[in-house]
Amino acid sequence: MSVECFVTGGSGFVGQHLLARLTATGHKTWVLMRSPENIERLREQVGRLGGNPASIHAVEGDISREGLGLSEADRQCVSSVAVVFHLAAQFTWGLTMERAREVNVQGALRVARLAASQHIRLLMVGGYMLQNLTHLAHVGVDVECPENTNWPLVYERVGGYEGSKLESHFAVIRYMQEADADYTIVHPATVCGHSESGHILEGQPLAELIRNLAQGRFKAVPGSARHWLPVVSVDYLVTMITCVAFDPSMANRQVLALNEGTPNLQRMLAQLATTLEVKAPRRHVAIGLLKWLLTIPGLAARFAISTESLNFIQTQRFDMNYSKQLERKYQLTHPDLARTLEKTVRYVKGYLPN
Ligand SMILES: NC(=O)c1ccc[n+]([C@@H]2O[C@H](COP(=O)([O-])OP(=O)(O)OC[C@H]3O[C@@H](n4cnc5c(N)ncnc54)[C@H](OP(=O)(O)O)[C@@H]3O)[C@@H](O)[C@H]2O)c1
Structure with a gap:
């Protein structure tokens, strides 16, 4: 209809x-x-x-x-x-x-x-x-x-x-x-890019994260091994x-x-870094400490990171039962996430300066 x-x-x-x-x-x-x-x-x-x-x-x-x-x-x-x-x-x-x-x-x-x-x-x-x-x-x-x-x-x-x-x-x-x-x-x-084309607009939080990783601005992984960015x-x-x-x-x-199969932030950064052919950060930095560091004049701009964006990195797991019930009803499944992230990175690479 x-x-x-x-x-x-x-x-x-x-x-x-x-x-x-x-x-x-x-x-x-x-x-x-x-x-x-x-x-x-x-x-x-x-x-x-x-x-x-x-x-x-x-x-x-x-x-x-x-x-x-x-x-x-x-x-x-x-x-x-x-x-x-x-x-x-x-x-x-x-x-x-x-x-x-x-x-x-x-x-x-x-x-x-x-x-x-x-x-x-x-x-x-x-x-x-x-x-x-x-x-x-x-x-x-x-x-x-x-x-x-x-x-x-x-x-x-x-x-x-x-x-x-x-x-x-x-x-x-x-x-x-x-x-x-x-x-x-x-x-x-x-939101990450389209699972087939990788299409994502510049300025989107995930595109900015990929840009920062590509430009070597991630010196450490924000949070602990329990932190993720769904x-x-x-x-x-x-x-x-x-x-x-x-x-x-x-x-x-x-x-x-939300794709509950999203890996923790460290593994997600490692996946993105592999496609970008750059080194992934391995050490962790506590989010509270990072927020404090970002209050130092110039640091937030240098690392192109905003304290506000750090709130979205968290340890909370969500009850996905209702979403799954609807997925069954509408016959909807998440596309393969590793592949989608890879496509997104390739798309973002297209508009990054060489
Ligand atoms: N992207 C994510 O990761 C994400 C995650 C969770 C929730 N969301 C929510 O999803 C929604 C869409 O996000 P998005 O990523 O597509 O945002 P986006 O790319 O930044 O687009 C924002 C849209 O809002 C329009 N807009 C802004 N101010 C307006 C105004 N005063 N009057 C009319 N239109 C106005 C913009 O129009 P112009 O072209 O005129 O600027 C643009 O079309 C938002 O509500 C956002 O909070 C997004």
Whole structure:
């Protein structure tokens, strides 16, 4: 069955692959774009990723503007969609709390308002840290009663991006529940490239990690042998997103998209280093010590590493039972991870300076 969809963040990494998947499976898709003049470039890119460019249409807007800044005509177009996919986010380290809140929290609420007002299912992309209850408690999020959370303190501890992802998650759920509206949330691990092409956009956290390794900036492995950086391939992720988005039984449910076969960080770095033909770090450095070292002026820039990114390296293991149940239902499997990482490295190598 082909339906119409509305996507925010369609020009981003996950968004491009989502557009490819939606349009390849026959769905006409409206994409919210801050710069709609880039639509032809986006169509070409989605075509290269296996989608149908002719099924993509731009609507001009910005999630940081009231009503997403949509014209009345565009609002009408969007009112006929079956699912609103919300992926747009300011995804950078070093964001101020004010900026992160304006785009990632208020922006998500504006998208939620649009979906709820038209009785459209909202598919929101969160992040796997939202399923790490130990971490949430540690940084001060009151999961039972999120409105009791001291959010400025949480932002201080985890930085603008993660703080806003955590806050927006609880704010959107609360809003959708009060509006008696339908939502589904997918929480991805760190996203790696496409399992066949290795495609990943520059600036993605995993691409940056590969760049740092290639440029010899990893002098030691952050954390211990128990630490890992869970990943998921972008193709598995968008397949999971589209499966749950159109599944009526997924109303008001959340699912993790994470490959639990991800090796520990040391082994993952060793795998990446083999493909890069560079030496992998062997010694470990405690994350607390590394964070402290990064406060020394110039060091964070020299090692191109942000303390915020270190929070994603952790020892937590996740309960994957529900994800596995859904994988069986949708006949979905993770592509081979070692091969996917190898393809991702080869893709990233293509845009690294020699
Ligand atoms: N990639 C990961 O490893 C990862 C892991 C966990 C969760 N996530 C979540 O997955 C989602 C997609 O991530 P991604 O990696 O695809 O991000 P991305 O490549 O950085 O793309 C971000 C997208 O958001 C759009 N955007 C930013 N500010 C906007 C605004 N004010 N109004 C409208 N659009 C705006 C950008 O549009 P422009 O082209 O106009 O800049 C772009 O399309 C995000 O919610 C992110 O938090 C990602």
